[in-house]
Amino acid sequence: MNRGITGYKLPISLVGEPCHAFVPNPLPPAPPVAWNAPLFQRAGVSLGRLCGVTSLLPDPHLFLYSYIRKEALLSSQIEGTQSSLSELLLFENDAISGVPMDDVQEVSNYVAAMNHGLTRLREGFPLSLRLLKEIHGVLLSKGRGSEKQPGEFRPSQNWIGGTRPGNALFVPPPPDHLLDCLGALEKFLHDETVPSLVRAALAHVQFETIHPFLDGNGRVGRLLITLLLCHDGVIPQPLLYLSLYLKKNRATYYELLQHVRETGDWEAWIDFFLTGVDETARQAADTVARLLQLFQADRTRIYELGRAAGSAPRVHEFMQRQPVVSSPRVVAELGLSKPTANAALAQLVKLGVAEEITGQQRCRVYAYKDYLRILNEGTEPL
Secondary structure: OOOOOOEEEEEEEEOOEEEEEEEEOOOOOOOOOOOOHHHHHHHHHHHHHHHHHHOOOOOOHHHHHHHHHHHHHHHHHHOOOOOOHHHHHHHHOOOOOOOOHHHHHHHHHHHHHHHHHHHHHHOOOOOOHHHHHHHHHHHOOOOOOOOOOOOOOOOOOOOEOOOOHHHOOEOOOOHHHHHHHHHHHHHHOOOOOOOHHHHHHHHHHHHHHHOOOOOOHHHHHHHHHHHHHHHOOOOOOOOOOOHHHHHHOHHHHHHHHHHHHHHOOHHHHHHHHHHHHHHHHHHHHHHHHHHHHHHHHHHHHHHOOHHHHOOHHHHHHHHHHOOEEEHHHHHHHHOOOHHHHHHHHHHHHHHOOEEEOOOOOOOOEEEEHHHHHHHOOOOOOO
16 A cells, blocks of 8 residues: 655755655554455464474474574674674684684674573563663674664664765664654554564564664664564564575565655565565474474484494584584583593594584584584575
């Protein structure tokens, strides 16, 4: 539906150049949005299947540990980082030779920000502007962007696209309009008259339109989707992440954000969003099923060794939670002696379950290769 512009343009002067900032109308849209009922239902069914398949895991954190890191990588790639999942996991094992530090630090920050937000929600902290500021503070706490006022709404004007305000694709609201815009958004986050999936879709666009931080708006805006769905109980764990879908459809994603602002056609955006939820949930459920099959097949091969397997079953179980490990990490986490840990890792390498990925004689690091192969699908840098 074409409702016309979804806000108003405010003339301002930015770095000595006149331009127009865009101030969005509060949500929900008027007239009310209508969404594709079959598509909405299909997205809900796919989410339900994902939750059901994940519940079959002996420990959901086996999946969440790595899946959260994949989402962090993909969301950061949309913003231009070039690190890989293996590099992030190496970084977390203090084995960082050859890894682009700024990029991998940025992805690591995203993991920390996501975990912070989810922990706060579990503690009963409300989904609020204060929580978004806290998340932003963690996201930009180290490395690139740490000088961009982490945890604070921007005190100055910014713009998106273009080389200067006059040719920018979009100029968000001026700083003195931020609190009014954000206050209305915070109120809408709890508007239960709008279904959670549709509310997440609308809130994401509104957040990106307000662009309240100097840096990190895209990543926080994508995190907001997952936080809202967890807060509302639509998903029991942070299982749904749209960054792979948005990365694959990056041009359409940005076009639709701008299309909503200019024409008020929220329905086109909601269709795109629900299609992404359906596709992403189905892909995640298939990934869980493939991982379950992989774990069982490898477990069977290890136990067929009999007594010769030694501590390999325990190390295999540990690598399901952390697919990139070092011998010292195995020793520390499992309480094994160094010779026992090394022998177990050697058994897993011999079976083809693990592989050594540094090529070094010392400070060696081992990866659960088929697990990483499955997780790496779609994470190639843009």
